[in-house]
Amino acid sequence: MNKDFISVRLVEELKFCRGRKIADKIFDLNLTMDQLYPDKKRYILEGIQLFKCKGEIFDLSTEPPLRQRFSFGEDRFNLIGDIIASHCIACELCMETCPVNIISEGEIC
Secondary structure (H helix, E strand, O other): OOOOOEEEEEEEEEEEEOOHHHHHHHHHHOOOHHHHOOHHHHHHOOEEEEEEEEEEEEEOOOOOOEEEEEEEEOOOOOOOOOOOHHHOOOOOHHHHHOOOOOOOOOOOO
16 A cells, blocks of 8 residues: 555466566666676566566545455456345335445345
């Protein structure tokens, strides 16, 4: 979580990028890396590729908290929340006990 109360959660599959070309490209795009790993020391690092990923962004500075899901590659995110319609008896207990007030009243299926 950062100082603005925003955090990101990732569930990913990685591929390691073998060879020196990827390290050279990373250093070309991030010039300050040369100060940390001068000359051939850069080759102790391994590049990774996120090729399949899903995740969530949480913003806890808002009321109710923002929760946004995303995915890329071949992955797909799950729908947010549980659907309790088949068990609902319209008692409104879930609405009263929800700590962040995100449950809304709807029709019973």
